[in-house]
Amino acid sequence: MNTIHAAAERSALPRPRDLVASLPVYSKAGGQLPPTWRASSNESFLHPSRAVLDAIDTAAKHCQQYPTLQGDHLTAALSRGLGVAAEQIVAGAGSLAVLQQLLTAFAGPGTEVVFAWRSYEAYPILVRQTGARDVQVPLGPDHRHDLAAMAEAVTDTTAALILCSPNNPTGTVLGAEELAEILARIPAHVVVVLDQAYVEFTDDAEASSQHSLALLGAHPNLVILRTFSKAYGLAGLRAGYMVAHPDLAAHVRAVSPPFGLNAIAEAAAVAAFDDTEALAANVSTVQEGRATLHNALAARGLALPDSGGNFLWLPVGESASALEAACLAHSVSVRSFAGEGVRVTVGSRAAEAAVLRSVDSWLAA
Template sequence: MPTARPTPRPRIAALPVYSRAAGSASVRWRASSNESTVAPSPAIREAVARAAAHANLYPSLAGDELIAAISERMGVHEDQVVVGGGSLALLQLALTAFTGPGTEVIHAWRSYEAYPILIGIADAQSVPVALDHEYRHDSEAMLAALTPQTSAILICDPNNPTGTTLPPERLRALIDAVPGHVLILLDRAYQEFDQAEPDLAALVCEHPNVIVLRTFSKAYGLAGLRAGYAIGSPEVMQVVRATAPPFGLSAVAEAAALAAWGDREHTRHIVNTVTECREKFRRALGDRGLFTPDSRANFVWLPVGDRAEALQTACVRHGVSVRAFAGEGVRVTVGCPDAEAAVLAAVDEICRPR
């Protein structure tokens, strides 16, 4: 048999690997992937069943019905909206369209671990900028990192995995200060869990270099179906749309997203469940002497440093998976009191104040 085999591009061969949570296949509760703990509503399940009955047919070319619904509610034109198989897929399209060899993409770190992977796939250079002492984006440091090679800046707000946000005036000041030729990718995956929601339509109208990324995976509870949308200026979104493959959003995902978009009461139920559990969990951790940053997402960040992996192992023993980042901390998805009780039992084992 021949021993030669295809060789990947060096940048692809060197990509970091998206981490897996320990024990996620064997535990009783999953608090490791920021999924909704609330199942889809009957209306969403019925929409999925209707769409699945016609799975032999192609979906719409570009997710046309979902685009129409989003543009109407958001108050933007349809040519300002692109939908696809999750916000990550849309982020990859934007990076492919506007970055590449010889360019740099600035992002906070630690932030969403998929960012360096997607930037590398686009063959651009990742430029990580450390969070500030409050675990937030360091606006001044990010602006200082701008160079003539900077093609894009990624802002994850609320930030994953810390859950922190920039105050609205600081977020706006950061966006205002970025040169117009640099693409700003504002990832608002967890927006519904943040009390201070920016006016996204006004933001993209005032700043033609901004793309806002949104997902149906979190507050809409559709992580398993992969649906998301992006909004921006017509000119920028036309370029993003040109990089998208046809039929990028399945008919089932579009039907579910449309139903979830219209089922505002169910979204409120998911958000209320998360926010109530989040605050109770943070108070319980505080009672144990453990500091946590103010989270505006559906998870809580435990900055336990070198105890992160030990805490993850203890959580698995107690029947719950969490996401550990070695030497830094542990991210815990909230929304299930039993899962949070299991994490607290593990904290009592591993993280007693020294």
């Protein structure tokens, strides 16, 4: 095919919606060669427990069959474990997929979605896919949500407001009083999404979990998002869920694809949710590593916020790319946000040691 014909054929291809060109690209760790240690994706470096692996094996033997229509087995397990009605739960292929369905149900052209920035980088992608406008409210100087500014950003056209706690990538956590205050300020027509993907790693995880669930009764516009990708170690299988008022959950269920949670992921999630000992061990390992790495970095003169996640945020500004390169030179991948900082996943002692060697070489350069 000559160049003229190729150009003509390309010009005749179907054109996507204009908004596709505006979508930001989800970042990935730099480097050309696979690193020895991955500290870039907030994955668990620990393998799933025997109970989870057995559940995966059993489910895989029946993969010729469709999964449950709406993650029914996982919904039932969550209902029992969390003490909420099954009608309040929507399960899906990760909390990201559930958030996409939530925004599909409630946002769209002519509406706005407010969230802090920097926060989870998928938010603007999902919001713009709906045709809504994303309103990014800068974090405060302490790397925390500026809740007053976020409340001020809400208008009659705001469809949703997203709170990420612990915030990705800064790790900062919203306290109980802060949540109560922001919820009291947000109008009833606005869906308030509390993204708790990392809640299990907070120092008071059980209290935080129960407190946020208790808020649902007084705030029917609140939606809580959680995932099995982080503390439960199932990032490769994709399972997550939301908890909300039954009416809101029904609207999200209406736009969710049937059989959206595959059978292997569902079986693994149910087993992981029930295996509380494995969860506790994983969380303890992360918390220990987080404290040790935080103290070691602080001793080297780096000012970083306290984190409630399985990661630390190094706000090194314009040096972010240089620090990432130093880490790659020591065979450890991290997540760099150009001009802002570097996020480092904790959990693996070997990876944490490599990060410290990287920081030392970067500081000495």
